[in-house]
Amino acid sequence: MTTPDSQAALALFSRGAVDLVEQKDLAARLEKARAERRPLRIKFGMDPSSPDLHVGHAVQLMKLRALQRAGHQIVLIVGDSTAMVGDPSGRNKLRPQLSRADVEANLVTYTAQAGKVLDMSRTEVHRNSEWFDAMRFEDVLRLAGKATVARMLERDTFEKRMAANEPIGVHEFLYPLMQGWDSVMIRADVELGGTDQLFNLLVGRDLQEKEGQAPQICMTLPLINGLDGRKMSKSYGNAIAFTDTAKDMFGKVMSLPDEVMGDWFRLLTELDPAEIAAVLSGHFREAKARLGEEIASFFHGREAGRAAREAFDRQFRDKELPSDIPSVAYPGSWPAEGLALAVLLREIGLCTSSSEARRLIEGGGVKLDGASVNDPNARIPRPTGELLLQAGKRKFARVRAG
RNA sequence: GGGGAGAUACCAAAGCGGCCAACUGGGCCAGACUGUAAAUCUGGUGGCAUACGCCUUCGGCGGUUCGAAUCCGCCUCUCCCCA
Structure with a gap:
């Protein structure tokens, strides 16, 4: 020793x-x-x-x-x-x-x-x-x-x-x-x-x-x-878990309050104090992105950390669609008169219940092929190709009839 | 052992026979604004349903009533005071 x-x-x-x-x-x-x-x-x-x-x-x-x-x-x-x-x-x-x-x-x-x-x-x-x-x-x-x-x-x-x-x-x-x-x-x-x-x-x-x-x-x-300011705990749903993907880790770090950056850098990265001070004296978004990259990299490797950051920037800074939108087939049969959007959101897992889906639609949180839908009773005709659905800020899916 | 108070949705807390899926605050979700931050403003916050509406929920089990979170009985749990 x-x-x-x-x-x-x-x-x-x-x-x-x-x-x-x-x-x-x-x-x-x-x-x-x-x-x-x-x-x-x-x-x-x-x-x-x-x-x-x-x-x-x-x-x-x-x-x-x-x-x-x-x-x-x-x-x-x-x-x-x-x-x-x-x-x-x-x-x-x-x-x-x-x-x-x-x-x-x-x-x-x-x-x-x-x-x-x-x-x-x-x-x-x-x-x-x-x-x-x-x-x-x-x-x-x-x-x-x-x-x-x-x-x-x-x-x-x-x-x-x-x-x-x-x-x-x-x-x-x-x-x-x-x-x-x-x-x-x-x-x-x-x-x-x-x-x-x-x-x-x-x-x-x-x-x-x-x-x-x-x-x-x-x-x-x-x-x-x-993430919500309470003690980090898995049961509060506010934790960044070791098993989170690099992308999730990065995204979660980006939603942290500015004030905690210093502690997080000191406690969770191996950067030396001088470098931390330098990073924190710059723009906060930049500092936060650096932190996210450090943390994601620690658990998933440099490459994954960098990729997570780039994907995030594309999606949220440049407003592009995420690159990994899951593509799903609607499991049931598509009714001739059109499928209720709320039901569709529930069935493909973007919402946990159709009531929740309706609320989200009424609140303007649902987009179909990039356009907001505001009618909670909207029915979607059977698509020939894929529909792009977005529920809230970060939940996406491409859907086709099964 | 004796006396008193209480148990309501994620949390806190109103309601005390129909107007209660249930006031309000926090949290959370969404929208606006942004740096997916904070602050602020707006809307939402049991489930099913295109809709009229229907179903489940106020510690548990029974009862009274046309009707109960609200009244009665028993049970379970908690707190306080006295011993």
């Missing part, structure tokens, strides 16, 4: 971090590790309850990537046991329990996706059921006894829920303890998480100390918001 000198190492860790508890501990730990010629064990927990990663996760993963390249040992914890509790962060509702099979399936997806950012061959992966399944009730009680109710209520989400008269399950108090226990079990030197994780990370620190271990350094990185 090649250990950078302490100053540079410290800078590498703390760049972009919101909380770092404690910085001096980290400096000392780095120093010690260097003397012992061992890497630091960096812990990061993943929730296996939803299968796909998105760029919100990438904030953490990019940091882990940098640390991994600096020679540190990344330890991913798959929280299959904690998933049974449901992290009280952010969401206020309990999650459904997952079956073993679901967890395993998600785990496969997760590690494959994380592999786009990390070198998984050098990454340690654990399920926390490895130790929690072996616990007896007595052990659980002992763990629960390591924290007080008052301490738990300090957590802002619990505090808010109490204030809002919302229910809190007693078992939810166990979540931070479980996460903290993971740190004890893997002897973490550092734990990384989003800013909403600070409380959980600190509990790990306490537990390690109680168990006679050196308490872990807790580091949080900003949470990035999704």
Whole structure:
């Protein structure tokens, strides 16, 4: 392992971090590790309850990537046991329990996706059921006894829920303890998480100390918001997923608010700070396009990133039609008196219901062969060739009679 | 254990026997304007239907009524106060 000198190492860790508890501990730990010629064990927990990663996760993963390249040992914890509790962060509702099979399936997806950012061959992966399944009730009680109710209520989400008269399950108090226990079990030197994780990370620190271990350094990185300004989450439909196409990634980046550009560049690209500053001082559309290209390229390669940008420019800047309009055949028979446009839109999947299609038509959002249609009852005669349909800004299809 | 309050569409929150597919705000979708940004303005926001209209929905199950989100009973869940 090649250990950078302490100053540079410290800078590498703390760049972009919101909380770092404690910085001096980290400096000392780095120093010690260097003397012992061992890497630091960096812990990061993943929730296996939803299968796909998105760029919100990438904030953490990019940091882990940098640390991994600096020679540190990344330890991913798959929280299959904690998933049974449901992290009280952010969401206020309990999650459904997952079956073993679901967890395993998600785990496969997760590690494959994380592999786009990390070198998984050098990454340690654990399920926390490895130790929690072996616990007896007595052990659980002992763990629960390591924290007080008052301490738990300090957590802002619990505090808010109490204030809002919302229910809190007693078992939810166990979540931070479980996460903290993971740190004890893997002897973490550092734990990384989003800013909403600070409380959980600190509990790990306490537990390690109680168990006679050196308490872990807790580091949080900003949470990035999704396309609509809320916390990025797949269930909100506002995420840029690892599995999105290059074109989708680019398009989604272009619809981000200007204000978040700086954070996104810093947290999600590997451009150096000087270059980021230069890009941000130019025109914002340009900066945003650069960001979109960087992100799309990271996941899909340079060529795909560039192509996504070009396709976008053609479609939206130059108002040309997209190059990849799906061509579909209307599955049913085409009535002699013409097919209701609303039904057609539904059947080919441009709208989810004919009611929605009618609303869209009335709102002027539907174009047939480039011309707006405003009659929700419009009937379309059976076409000889292909019809070009557009629903809203970005949904297109070419249709022919089946 | 005792007493009180409450459960309405994605979220918040009105409605308290017919005028309710259900006020309003947020979110979201669409249109105008743009840089597919923000801000602003406009329209829309259960499903089916060319249309008259029909169907499903107000925690769950029953009941009263010509008619219930609204009244009654039971059940489930939540919060508050007291112990």
